[in-house]
Amino acid sequence: MPPLGAQKAVLFVLLGLPLGLLGWDVWGELAEPGSTLGPDPQEAMLHRLGTWGLRFLLLTLAVSPLARLLRRPELVRLRRQVGLWAFAYVLAHFTVYLTLLAGLDPTVLLGDVYKRPYITVGLGALLALVPLAVTSTRGWQRRLGRRWKALHRLIHPAAIAAWIHLLWLSKASYQDAIVYGLVLAALFGERIAFALRRRAAKAAR
Ligand code: HEM
Numbered sequence: 001m002p003p004l005g006a007q008k009a010v011l012f013v014l015l016g017l018p019l020g021l022l023g024w025d026v027w028g029e030l031a032e033p034g035s036t037l038g039p040d041p042q043e044a045m046l047h048r049l050g051t052w053g054l055r056f057l058l059l060t061l062a063v064s065p066l067a068r069l070l071r072r073p074e075l076v077r078l079r080r081q082v083g084l085w086a087f088a089y090v091l092a093h094f095t096v097y098l099t100l101l102a103g104l105d106p107t108v109l110l111g112d113v114y115k116r117p118y119i120t121v122g123l124g125a126l127l128a129l130v131p132l133a134v135t136s137t138r139g140w141q142r143r144l145g146r147r148w149k150a151l152h153r154l155i156h157p158a159a160i161a162a163w164i165h166l167l168w169l170s171k172a173s174y175q176d177a178i179v180y181g182l183v184l185a186a187l188f189g190e191r192i193a194f195a196l197r198r199r200a201a202k203a204a205r
Contacts, residue, residue, distance in 0.1 A: 011078055015085040018052045042100040049093035056086035057159050058183050065190040080136050087133040094126055118168035125161035128154045
């Protein structure tokens, strides 16, 4: 296996790629309107950032199960970076909404939070991720001790809220919501099975 630093560098490039490609398309769109982002560039940006945010959120949740499945506990050391990228995409998704759709008008945001449940639940997911991003450093991990792990379990309700957000906003087709929902259910299922196995092993000792 390559050293951890190299693994992290490759991961950084891979996870940043969708953002880079989007930046490239925005550049193309500015140079020639209608050329790269379709008829509604704002929607296209919003959708691409939201989709990658959700995918990387699920990938963050998949790191531990993958490490267990592949018997490579060191993979867990890459989880922080995946989580931070997920947060960056979601934050960019929200920023596009706030600037291009809501026109930086807080009353539009508040109106949407009140009228559109999928916005309310999406905002809930984003807010739940904020303390996780802030306390993701080693310093915070040391300072919070056991509470750090408990706090970082917030990723579970955040992922569920993000999925409900997608389910609620789906109009023409539920295909994406079903696929992401099945992935989420599989990830939670693995966690529950692991916790039960661990408890049984403890009881047997
Ligand atoms: C963890 C947080 C979030 C995740 C993972 C997420 C993810 C997504 C995804 C996957 C989509 C659908 C993309 C598609 O169909 O191609 C979407 C759409 C959208 N999201 Fe989010 N989102 C989050 C938070 C938010 C927040 C905080 C807001 C605004 C306050 C927001 C506003 C929207 C809007 C306006 C749409 C488009 C709805 C439509 O097409 O009618 N999202 N989001």
